[in-house]
Amino acid sequence: xxxxxxxRIDNALRFGDVLKGFAVCTPVINKPxxxxxxxxxxxxxxxxxxxxxxxxxxxxxxxxxxxPLVQIKxxxxxxxxxxxxxxxxxxxxxxxxxxxxxxxxxxxxxEKAGRLSKGxxxxxxxxxxxxxxxxxxxxxxxxxxxxxxxxxxxxxxxAAFKVACKSIQSPEMSPIQCKCLQLTTxxxxxxxxxxxxxxxxxxxxxxxxAV
Amino acid sequence: MTESSSLTPAITGDQTTEKAKKxxxxxxxxxxxxxxxxxGKFIGIVGIKVNADFLTQAQKLSTASFHDVExxxxxxxx
Numbered sequence: 001x002x003x004x005x006x007x008r009i010d011n012a013l014r015f016g017d018v019l020k021g022f023a024v025c026t027p028v029i030n031k032p033x034x035x036x037x038x039x040x041x042x043x044x045x046x047x048x049x050x051x052x053x054x055x056x057x058x059x060x061x062x063x064x065x066x067x068p069l070v071q072i073k074x075x076x077x078x079x080x081x082x083x084x085x086x087x088x089x090x091x092x093x094x095x096x097x098x099x100x101x102x103x104x105x106x107x108x109x110x111e112k113a114g115r116l117s118k119g120x121x122x123x124x125x126x127x128x129x130x131x132x133x134x135x136x137x138x139x140x141x142x143x144x145x146x147x148x149x150x151x152x153x154x155x156x157x158x159a160a161f162k163v164a165c166k167s168i169q170s171p172e173m174s175p176i177q178c179k180c181l182q183l184t185t186x187x188x189x190x191x192x193x194x195x196x197x198x199x200x201x202x203x204x205x206x207x208x209x210a211v
Numbered sequence: 212m213t214e215s216s217s218l219t220p221a222i223t224g225d226q227t228t229e230k231a232k233k234x235x236x237x238x239x240x241x242x243x244x245x246x247x248x249x250x251g252k253f254i255g256i257v258g259i260k261v262n263a264d265f266l267t268q269a270q271k272l273s274t275a276s277f278h279d280v281e282x283x284x285x286x287x288x289x
Binding site: 073079099100 | 276280284286
């Protein structure tokens with residue numbers, strides 16, 4: 001089960017929870033450094049749902065980290081393995097399933113061997129898919145081979161942001177009315193694991209130095 | 212890492228039936244196996260092993276594994 005049973009949802013905010021009722025404010029600084037006078041654009045958006053990316057014990061002191069739930073990239077549906085079940089992106093998969101079939105078929109033998117040697121691994125490290133739920137609005141994914149309707153959403157770890165909120169004092173002393181869904185322990189663990197790999201992956205230079 | 216076992220009396224006449232468990236403590240390049248009671252009372256060191264994780268940080272980095280596939284999922288309109 002991806003989401004916790006509504007009857008068993010905690011009366012507290014947890015890492016991975018889906019919330020509603022916030023907004024995203026993004027400073028746009030195209031040519032840093034900024035001059036002394038503060039002059040930059042701020043984009044404000046209000047997606048309907050957000051995911052808590054603060055670890056449970058850090059949900060306090062009037063600060064919380066969130067990431068907006070956004071529609072899944074069209075291009076991910078170019079891989080039938082992902083299209084069949086987008087939540088497969090959340091876990092380790094065999095190399096052959098990590099690519100669209102045409103890309104795999106056209107790959108030279110040396111690169112294929114290199115990829116096969118890795119065995120089951122994570123892919124698309126920035127993304128974590130939130131399984132379809134009646135709460136989420138349905139949307140169309142436009143593909144060359146036709147339209148797909150889905151209620152799956154995703155978070156992009158790069159889009160995490162901070163919200164200052166005086167109502168957030170602790171996981172229990174928080175605006176619980178904003179809470180919509182809670183991940184099961186198993187799914188939350190999967191989110192933690194992927195986030196760990198996202199932050200701990202070495203750079204290309206580090207890998208080259210290690211060989 | 213822990214491993215439970217029955218505690219053998221260490222002193223003649225000691226009839227304790229308290230269970231003991233073995234805890235492995237990493238200590239530099241070694242792992243020290245310590246026997247303690249269930250209540251945490253130290254009984255003794257029962258073994259010392261060399262930590263088998265010989266990988267250097269560089270070697271660990273080289274084994275970090277993920278599929279580099281981003282270029283296959285770029286949005287067509289970008």
